[in-house]
Amino acid sequence: MQRLKWRHLPVEVAEVALGQDADFEEFDVLFLGGGSDREQDIMAADLKSRRDGLGRAIEAGVVVLAICGGYQMLGHFYRTAGGREIPGLSLLDLHTVAGPRRMIGNVALELELPGGVAWAVGFENHSGRTFLGRGVRPLGRVVAGNGNNGSDGWEGARYRNVFCSYLHGPLLPKNPLLADHLLQLALARRGEGQTLSPLDDGLENLANRVMYERVTRAGTRKGPSGRR
Amino acid sequence: MSRVRGTRGSTLPGRVALKICPRFLRLAVRQVRRGVVMVTGTNGKTTTNNMVAGVLESAGYRVIANREGANLVWGVAAAFVAGAGAFGRIKADFATLEVDEASLPVVASHLAPDLLVVTNFFRDQLDRYGELDRTVELVQRAIGKLPLTRLVLNADDPLVAQLGKGENKTLFFGLAQTVRLTATVQTREARFCPACGRELSYAFYHYSQLGDYRCLTCGFARPGAAVEGQAVRGGDRLEFTVRWPAGQTSVSLDLPGYYNVYNALAAFSVGVALGLPEKAMVEGLARFAPAIGRMERFSHRGRPVYLNLVKNPTGFNESLAAMLTGSGTKDVFMAINDNDADGRDISWLWDVDFEALARDPAPYLSFTCAGIRAQDMALRLKYAGVPVELIRVIPGLVEGIEGALAGRGALVYLFSTYTALWRSQAILKEVLARGEEPATGLAERRRALR
Numbered sequence: 001m002q003r004l005k006w007r008h009l010p011v012e013v014a015e016v017a018l019g020q021d022a023d024f025e026e027f028d029v030l031f032l033g034g035g036s037d038r039e040q041d042i043m044a045a046d047l048k049s050r051r052d053g054l055g056r057a058i059e060a061g062v063v064v065l066a067i068c069g070g071y072q073m074l075g076h077f078y079r080t081a082g083g084r085e086i087p088g089l090s091l092l093d094l095h096t097v098a099g100p101r102r103m104i105g106n107v108a109l110e111l112e113l114p115g116g117v118a119w120a121v122g123f124e125n126h127s128g129r130t131f132l133g134r135g136v137r138p139l140g141r142v143v144a145g146n147g148n149n150g151s152d153g154w155e156g157a158r159y160r161n162v163f164c165s166y167l168h169g170p171l172l173p174k175n176p177l178l179a180d181h182l183l184q185l186a187l188a189r190r191g192e193g194q195t196l197s198p199l200d201d202g203l204e205n206l207a208n209r210v211m212y213e214r215v216t217r218a219g220t221r222k223g224p225s226g227r228r
Numbered sequence: 229m230s231r232v233r234g235t236r237g238s239t240l241p242g243r244v245a246l247k248i249c250p251r252f253l254r255l256a257v258r259q260v261r262r263g264v265v266m267v268t269g270t271n272g273k274t275t276t277n278n279m280v281a282g283v284l285e286s287a288g289y290r291v292i293a294n295r296e297g298a299n300l301v302w303g304v305a306a307a308f309v310a311g312a313g314a315f316g317r318i319k320a321d322f323a324t325l326e327v328d329e330a331s332l333p334v335v336a337s338h339l340a341p342d343l344l345v346v347t348n349f350f351r352d353q354l355d356r357y358g359e360l361d362r363t364v365e366l367v368q369r370a371i372g373k374l375p376l377t378r379l380v381l382n383a384d385d386p387l388v389a390q391l392g393k394g395e396n397k398t399l400f401f402g403l404a405q406t407v408r409l410t411a412t413v414q415t416r417e418a419r420f421c422p423a424c425g426r427e428l429s430y431a432f433y434h435y436s437q438l439g440d441y442r443c444l445t446c447g448f449a450r451p452g453a454a455v456e457g458q459a460v461r462g463g464d465r466l467e468f469t470v471r472w473p474a475g476q477t478s479v480s481l482d483l484p485g486y487y488n489v490y491n492a493l494a495a496f497s498v499g500v501a502l503g504l505p506e507k508a509m510v511e512g513l514a515r516f517a518p519a520i521g522r523m524e525r526f527s528h529r530g531r532p533v534y535l536n537l538v539k540n541p542t543g544f545n546e547s548l549a550a551m552l553t554g555s556g557t558k559d560v561f562m563a564i565n566d567n568d569a570d571g572r573d574i575s576w577l578w579d580v581d582f583e584a585l586a587r588d589p590a591p592y593l594s595f596t597c598a599g600i601r602a603q604d605m606a607l608r609l610k611y612a613g614v615p616v617e618l619i620r621v622i623p624g625l626v627e628g629i630e631g632a633l634a635g636r637g638a639l640v641y642l643f644s645t646y647t648a649l650w651r652s653q654a655i656l657k658e659v660l661a662r663g664e665e666p667a668t669g670l671a672e673r674r675r676a677l678r
């Protein structure tokens with residue numbers, strides 16, 4: 001939002017309350033966050049009733065950013081440690097399984113964006129391990145940290161203009177290239193294909209670079225193929 | 229190095245004592261003649277506990293306390309070791325101990341307190357204890373195992389008030405509706421009723437989720453406060469009225485920060501619960517000097533310099549609110565670390581209302597961001613709308629503090645997360661002691677500080 005304001009593009013933020021009517025297709029960008037278990041349950045119940053509307057918005061190319069619990073909720077199910085499967089919205093081809101330990105810590109990723117490879121940093125804190133089906137692509141390759149499940153080397157998910165990730169910290173301010181990519185997609189959907197004017201990202205890039213170097217120096221995990 | 233670390237509350241003697249005799253705490257507490265007070269909760273533990281100690285001392289009692297905030301089992305044991313004379317004989321009337329929420333079940337099982345104060349529950353570093361709900365549950369279960377303990381609870385916090393256990397076992401304190409000194413816009417931590425889960429309705433609120441709440445579904449509501457603060461006034465010092473069943477008096481505190489009224493009310497309530505004379509509370513609080521980094525006041529070339537610990541959104545918001553009440557131009561220093569004790573996840577900075585600084589940027593001359601996450605702090609300020617030209621990234625604490633003190637502001641505020649606090653205090657003292665000394669020798673002293 002700030003990145004639009006700094007470019008003097010008008011922006012409005014609407015909070016969709018529980019039970020409140022909303023046509024998701026009218027929005028440019030939707031954000032689904034996470035929360036405590038209790039908040040998560042409340043939100044999941046609310047989203048169930050909106051599943052079809054959300055699905056139509058996704059197919060129509062609305063830009064969606066889903067973090068942590070919001071990410072898990074878009075998949076087929078969440079399997080608890082006891083083996084019970086809590087159904088998700090099944091809007092994205094992925095599922096999540098409770099893991100034996102929480103994956104907590106800083107993460108560095110390599111992302112493919114239209115302009116080339118970008119490096120993203122953030123913090124993960126999740127016990128669910130998410131596995132992607134054929135219908136979705138990962139958001140990025142884990143350079144340090146755990147990512148989706150700590151084993152296959154991928155982080156997050158992408159489908160149409162939906163971006164899912166376990167990274168908060170939060171994700172967008174420190175990763176301005178990704179933020180601008182989302183905005184560009186949202187503008188393109190409206191038929192406004194102009195390129196975004198460049199901003200002074202000095203502090204953003206500094207925060208990104210310092211963390212990327214620190215996290216990869218202490219790197220805990222290699223990439224998918226075992227190479228660096 | 230050790231000199232710079234200064235007098236950080238050492239837990240080593242505590243570790244040794246517990247090693248020699250695991251039942252040390254149980255035995256030690258038997259020698260405390262009159263009673264044990266414990267203070268737990270998210271924010272204000274150290275200040276409240278020290279205020280309780282001050283009130284008890286004003287009443288003429290000898291007190292054992294972990295004054296510097298070492299609040300895990302070892303720190304509590306260390307306080308007893310420090311209070312023991314020759315032959316391990318402890319001569320104290322009261323022990324007053326701040327206890328970390330997660331350590332409360334263990335510590336309270338060793339030394340069942342006569343009084344337990346719970347200040348508030350706010351979201352703290354998420355990756356340390358899991359969720360806020362879990363912390364509340366921990367404390368609730370610990371209380372369940374203390375049938376004889378009387379509770380001193382914050383009536384204004386629904387998460388705390390729900391812990392109450394019947395009239396003769398619980399004393400509530402709270403704040404009447406008063407004009408807020410300054411306001412930052414904040415998200416409330418608990419929008420939902422702890423009893424039934426529906427949204428709470430507020431007649432007014434002071435900050436975060438503290439206020440006059442009522443659940444329209446199940447009737448859970450703010451209990452009446454037996455000890456109530458009224459008519460809060462002041463900026464640099466605070467004045468307010470306390471009303472309790474047996475009287476009414478005015479209290480003054482020589483420190484800023486609206487939240488300190490709550491801490492003082494908690495300490496006052498302990499005095500009421502123990503039947504101390506009013507004079508002990510009033511004098512103990514008036515004489516109170518804050519512990520390290522709790523709006524600790526220094527003086528640099530005749531202007532005040534405040535050092536304040538920040539560790540969660542509510543605490544940081546209240547610190548900013550205290551800064552907003554200071555009149556004059558300001559230089560600000562913020563040291564953010566992400567070591568285990570600080571919380572490794574610093575995303576909580578995005579829940580702090582730094583936007584309040586941008587709403588009225590005129591008094592601010594500079595913001596120096598330091599510590600391991602200096603860059604993240606700077607970025608947060610930029611997103612809050614603080615003019616970028618005022619923001620400086622200087623990761624080194626020495627250079628950062630020197631930079632902030634080199635400003636021309638009438639006031640200087642230093643905010644620091646836990647692991648940068650003791651070094652920041654030591655550096656600050658060093659720089660102040662250095663005074664107007666010429667630049668030679670500076671490099672040498674800087675080396676000594678590293």
Ligand SMILES: [Zn+2]
Nearest residue numbers: 421424443446
């Ligand atoms: Zn209720």
